[in-house]
Amino acid sequence: MIRVASSTDRRVDDFRDLARADRRPDRPGGRGLVIAEGTVVVRRMLASPYPIRAVLGVQRRVTELADDLDGLDVPVYVACADTMAEIVGFHLNRGVLAVAGRACLPDAEAVAGQASTVAVLEGVGDHENLGALFRNVAALGVDGVLLGPGCSDPLYRRSVRVSMGTVLRVPFAPLAPWPDGVDLLRGYGFHVAALTPSAGSQDLAGFAGRGDRRVALLLGSEGHGLSREAIEAADTAVHIPMADGVDSLNIATAGAVAFYELTSRVAHDPDRGGVRG
Amino acid sequence: MIRVASSTDRRVDDFRDLARADRRPDRPGGRGLVIAEGTVVVRRMLASPYPIRAVLGVQRRVTELADDLDGLDVPVYVACADTMAEIVGFHLNRGVLAVAGRACLPDAEAVAGQASTVAVLEGVGDHENLGALFRNVAALGVDGVLLGPGCSDPLYRRSVRVSMGTVLRVPFAPLAPWPDGVDLLRGYGFHVAALTPSAGSQDLAGFAGRGDRRVALLLGSEGHGLSREAIEAADTAVHIPMADGVDSLNIATAGAVAFYELTSRVAHDPDRGGVRG
Numbered sequence: 384m385i386r387v388a389s390s391t392d393r394r395v396d397d398f399r400d401l402a403r404a405d406r407r408p409d410r411p412g413g414r415g416l417v418i419a420e421g422t423v424v425v426r427r428m429l430a431s432p433y434p435i436r437a438v439l440g441v442q443r444r445v446t447e448l449a450d451d452l453d454g455l456d457v458p459v460y461v462a463c464a465d466t467m468a469e470i471v472g473f474h475l476n477r478g479v480l481a482v483a484g485r486a487c488l489p490d491a492e493a494v495a496g497q498a499s500t501v502a503v504l505e506g507v508g509d510h511e512n513l514g515a516l517f518r519n520v521a522a523l524g525v526d527g528v529l530l531g532p533g534c535s536d537p538l539y540r541r542s543v544r545v546s547m548g549t550v551l552r553v554p555f556a557p558l559a560p561w562p563d564g565v566d567l568l569r570g571y572g573f574h575v576a577a578l579t580p581s582a583g584s585q586d587l588a589g590f591a592g593r594g595d596r597r598v599a600l601l602l603g604s605e606g607h608g609l610s611r612e613a614i615e616a617a618d619t620a621v622h623i624p625m626a627d628g629v630d631s632l633n634i635a636t637a638g639a640v641a642f643y644e645l646t647s648r649v650a651h652d653p654d655r656g657g658v659r660g
Numbered sequence: 661m662i663r664v665a666s667s668t669d670r671r672v673d674d675f676r677d678l679a680r681a682d683r684r685p686d687r688p689g690g691r692g693l694v695i696a697e698g699t700v701v702v703r704r705m706l707a708s709p710y711p712i713r714a715v716l717g718v719q720r721r722v723t724e725l726a727d728d729l730d731g732l733d734v735p736v737y738v739a740c741a742d743t744m745a746e747i748v749g750f751h752l753n754r755g756v757l758a759v760a761g762r763a764c765l766p767d768a769e770a771v772a773g774q775a776s777t778v779a780v781l782e783g784v785g786d787h788e789n790l791g792a793l794f795r796n797v798a799a800l801g802v803d804g805v806l807l808g809p810g811c812s813d814p815l816y817r818r819s820v821r822v823s824m825g826t827v828l829r830v831p832f833a834p835l836a837p838w839p840d841g842v843d844l845l846r847g848y849g850f851h852v853a854a855l856t857p858s859a860g861s862q863d864l865a866g867f868a869g870r871g872d873r874r875v876a877l878l879l880g881s882e883g884h885g886l887s888r889e890a891i892e893a894a895d896t897a898v899h900i901p902m903a904d905g906v907d908s909l910n911i912a913t914a915g916a917v918a919f920y921e922l923t924s925r926v927a928h929d930p931d932r933g934g935v936r937g
Contacts, residue, residue, distance in 0.1 A: 515910070522908030523917075524901075549904065588924055623920070624801075631799030631824075633792070636916045639909065640800075643900070643917045647865055 384445065387462040390469030395460055397482040398439050400472045401540060417485060418540045419548060421477030422447050427548030429455070433483035440479030441467060448479065485538065491529055491556045491564065495571045498526035499597055500645055502638060503558060503565065503575075505613050506533035506604035513537055514545025515635035516602070521549035523642040529558040529568075531613070533604065562616035565599065569618075573599040577617035578641050579609050584620035591644045598645050605634040661722065664739040667746035672737055674759040675716050677749040678817060694762060695817045696825060698754030703728050704825030710760035717756030718744060725756065762815065768806055768833045768841065772848045775803035776874055777922055779915060780835060780842065780852075782890050783810035783881035790814055791822025792912035793879070798826035800919040806835040806845075808890070810881065839893035842876065846895075850876040854894035855918050856886050861897035868921045875922050882911040 387395055397416055416436070419428040422444055429435060429451050438445070438452065439460040445452070452459055468474045495501060502525050507513050513535055520528055528537070535542065537550040558564040565575045574595040577584075601617055603609030614620055623640050625631045632640070664672055674693055693713070696705035699721055706712065706728050715722070715729065716737040722729070729736055745751045772778060779802050784790045790812055797805055805814070812819065814827040835841040842852050851872040854861075878894055880886030891897055900917050902908045909917070 515913075519909065519913060521904045522902045524903040547908075624924070625799045626801040632796065632916065636792075636796060636913050639913045639917055640920045643920070647901070 384459050384461055387439070387460045387466060387470075390462075390466050392470075394458065395437070395439055395462075395470050397437055398470050398480055402472045415485075415536075415538070417483045417538045417551070418543060419481040419483070419551070420475065420479075420540070420544050422479055424544060424548035425479055425481045426451050427551050428481050428483055431483075431548075431551035432486045433551055434486065435481055435483045438479065438481045439467065439470070444477070444479035489554050489556050491558045491567055494527035494529060494554045494556045495568055495573065495599075497554070500525045500642070501527045501529055501568070501573070501599045502642070503529045503531060503568075503599050503601045504534050504603075505531040505561070505601065505609055506607060507602070507634065508533055508535045508604065510535050510539055510541040511545045512605060512633070512635050514542035514550065515633075516638050517542070517546035517550045517553055517555075519635055519639040519642055521546075521553050523639060524646040525642050526554070528553060528555040529564075529599075530555060531558055531561045531564075562610075562613045565601070565616050568599045571597065573597040574619065575599045575601065575617045576619045576621050577601040577609050577614045578622070578637065579603070579614055579620050580622050580625075581614060581620055584622040587621050587623050587641055587644050590619060590621040591647070600638075600641055600645065602634060602638050602641075661736050661738055664716070664737045664743060664747075667739075667743050669747075671735065672714070672716055672739075672747050674714055675747050675757055679749045692762075692813075692815070694760045694815045694828070695820060696758040696760070696828075697752065697756075697817070697821050699724050699756060701821060701825035702756055702758045704828050705758050705760055706732070708760075708825075708828035709763045710828055711763065712758055712760045715756065715758045716744065716747070721754070721756035766831050766833050768835045768844055771804035771806060771831045771833045772845055772850065772876075774831070777802045777919070778804045778806055778845070778850070778876045779919070780806045780808060780845070780876050780878045781811050781880075782808040782838070782878065782886055783884060784879070784911065785810055785812045785881065787812050787816055787818040788822045789882060789910070789912050791819035791827065792910075793915050794819070794823035794827045794830055794832075796912055796916040796919055798823075798830050800916060801923040802919050803831070805830060805832040806841075806876075807832060808835055808838045808841075839887075839890045842878075842893050845876045848874065850874040851896065852876045852878065852894045853896045853898050854878040854886050854891045855899070855914060856880070856891055856897050857899050857902075858891060858897055861899040864898050864900050864918055864921050867896060867898040868924070877915075877918055877922065879911060879915050879918075 419425045435457050437458045441464050442461050445461050502520055543550055696702045712734050714735045718741050719738055722738050779797055820827055878890055
């Protein structure tokens with residue numbers, strides 16, 4: 384444990400000026416360090432394959448993490464809240480950060496090969512929606528995420544935070560070319576379904592009732608939804624019945640409802656593999 | 661249509677310094693004007709029973725709303741973006757605001773009497789979670805919301821915005837005393853279910869499969885969940901099966917999954933009333 388008394392200490396440069404980095408977010412497959420904020424997410428980073436470089440926190444938070452940090456062979460910096468705010472560039476409610484390098488990411492084949500249910504995203508450029516989607520994917524037993532064009536970087540700081548650190552655990556990979564890359568999924572036996580309010584699409588419950596053993600669910604951005612090309616590349620279009628018009632649910636919430644419906648079928652079918660706990 | 665050239669114009673005092681009002685949010689049943697932001701939410705306010713007092717917008721947004729404002733007997737103020745920012749106290753992306761008085765709210769009996777499914781909230785003090793819950797309630801065909809202790813004001817500006825204006829349409833009322841007020845719901849034939857990850861609770865799908873004609877779903881705050889008293893006051897405790905521990909879903913997202921499961925049953929049972937579109 385190393386005390387940091389001055390915000391200009393060069394040893395904590397990995398944590399410097401994080402809000403400024405917000406203005407140049409990376410893209411999937413991008414560069415840049417991965418930042419975890421708060422004890423819950425730092426714990427998830429410590430348990431992940433991402434190679435930890437350092438931890439920085441106020442004494443109280445570092446003490447809370449003592450068991451997790453025990454035996455860890457990286458510097459653990461302790462600073463007072465004001466010094467930490469000067470380093471980071473803003474006041475940090477959560478009081479502790481960890482920084483890691485980027486792990487070697489799997490490719491789309493590796494993600495698909497291990498999965499019963501995958502979420503395939505197009506145009507999800509909003510970091511908070513992307514993070515929330517990963518949180519819902521993790522909670523509801525979806526096995527992986529594939530990223531089409533226009534998605535932002537799941538390892539970007541705000542996505543990591545909103546995802547509650549689940550981006551560090553859920554396998555994800557870019558999918559290209561788009562949308563023809565979904566053929567790869569069909570090759571693994573996936574039924575490819577596009578979630579869209581388009582007329583003529585099938586009711587989600589009815590679709591889940593088909594009992595496909597492997598389902599890839601395509602989800603579009605909140606503003607524009609899936610592109611026509613993506614919908615046409617899917618085997619089926621499905622919708623969530625809604626009382627209140629087409630833009631009624633946030634994209635991450637619509638995803639959660641669909642993931643629940645699809646993975647519940649897994650959980651209730653003993654013949655089918657799945658990761659539900 | 662009245663041009664406002666100066667930010668000190670007293671006629672637009674209803675719209676003044678809105679961010680400052682953020683520091684003194686009202687409580688349910690509270691005082692204070694209701695603010696709608698953006699064309700979508702302003703339209704919902706115009707279609708609501710809330711008595712509109714005035715509209716303030718930049719020319720482009722007011723022009724977009726021309727049909728909706730036609731015949732409306734209240735002042736419509738037009739200002740440039742900079743003047744509007746000075747009045748409101750921050751730069752307003754959405755470019756148009758409407759302000760209304762508080763409509764006379766229904767009581768819990770009026771909300772319950774008309775409903776097949778109600779959400780009953782305890783301790784949802786976060787304005788964004790509360791707004792998101794209303795958005796999900798509206799989208800997924802839940803008929804009303806009852807507010808136990810510790811909930812914030814659904815008509816507070818940020819809740820109105822996050823709810824996409826649905827707080828202006830979904831009936832809500834305070835429920836007291838707490839938790840004994842749920843007896844009122846039983847009197848109307850509701851089965852009272854507490855959504856909670858507690859051990860021994862029933863799986864959501866299994867519970868929905870019971871096919872109760874009227875269901876009141878109790879939801880607690882994201883941080884602490886439902887109080888022990890609230891869980892004990894319910895007829896049944898139910899949980900969403902999760903792969904990732906007990907705090908895995910945001911409260912509004914957990915609500916959406918549960919609302920979907922419960923109201924899907926309504927939609928698929930022709931003998932049972934419901935508001936699904």
